[in-house]
Amino acid sequence: MHWDIQFCTFVFLNKKDMFSATHFHPMMVHFPIAIIIIGFLADLAGVFFRKDKCLTKMGYWLEIVGMITAILAFGTGYFFTNPMEGEAGLAREQHEFFATFTLITIILATLFRIVINYLKKEESNLKYLSLGLFFLGFVFVSITGYLGGTLVLDYMIGM
Numbered sequence: 001m002h003w004d005i006q007f008c009t010f011v012f013l014n015k016k017d018m019f020s021a022t023h024f025h026p027m028m029v030h031f032p033i034a035i036i037i038i039g040f041l042a043d044l045a046g047v048f049f050r051k052d053k054c055l056t057k058m059g060y061w062l063e064i065v066g067m068i069t070a071i072l073a074f075g076t077g078y079f080f081t082n083p084m085e086g087e088a089g090l091a092r093e094q095h096e097f098f099a100t101f102t103l104i105t106i107i108l109a110t111l112f113r114i115v116i117n118y119l120k121k122e123e124s125n126l127k128y129l130s131l132g133l134f135f136l137g138f139v140f141v142s143i144t145g146y147l148g149g150t151l152v153l154d155y156m157i158g159m
Contacts, residue, residue, distance in 0.1 A: 024076040026152075032073050033145040036066035036106060040138040043131055056122070060113060063134060067110040070141070074103045088155040095147040102140035109133035 039062025046056035077099060084092045113130045116122055 021080045022082060024080045025073065028069065028073040028076045029145070029148060031069035032066050032102075032106075033141055035062050035069055036137055036141045039063045039066050040134050043134060047127075047131065059134075060117065063106075063110050063113055066137075066141075067106050070103055070106050074099055084155075088151065091147065091151050091155060095144060095151055098140055098144040098147055102137060102144045105133065105140050106137035109137050 039059050042055050042062060043059030046052065046059055049055060077096070083089070109130065112133060116124075116126050116130055121127075
């Protein structure tokens with residue numbers, strides 16, 4: 001038993017393997033990608049299956065959670081990642097550009113949706129405008145995720 005404790009201490013507390021604040025962004029980014037995509041698909045399915053209000057309600061709450069996680073992912077990327085140079089720096093700038101568009105779009109889409117629900121207009125044609133904004137967030141988060149994956153895979157960022 002004593003050996004197991006020493007082994008675990010060596011493996012997990014070795015100075016070169018210590019946890020760093022730069023890990024926050026990779027830990028957070030998967031949430032807005034998954035939540036916004038699933039939320040949009042649920043909302044879209046809610047348009048085709050109008051009798052099932054569960055899909056629209058699920059899309060609404062996932063949109064809100066997606067906005068919150070997008071804010072967290074953007075913040076961790078902005079404050080806790082290291083600067084890059086050369087081709088990796090250019091790829092990072094492109095990633096940041098689309099991350100900014102994702103954040104702005106999903107915040108606007110979510111706030112618009114909250115206002116529509118508050119005003120009890122969710123069954124009006126405004127829901128299609130809301131769905132269109134959510135679609136833009138879906139597209140931008142997909143592009144941003146792809147570019148982030150390119151940074152990791154092509155430039156070995158964090159490896």
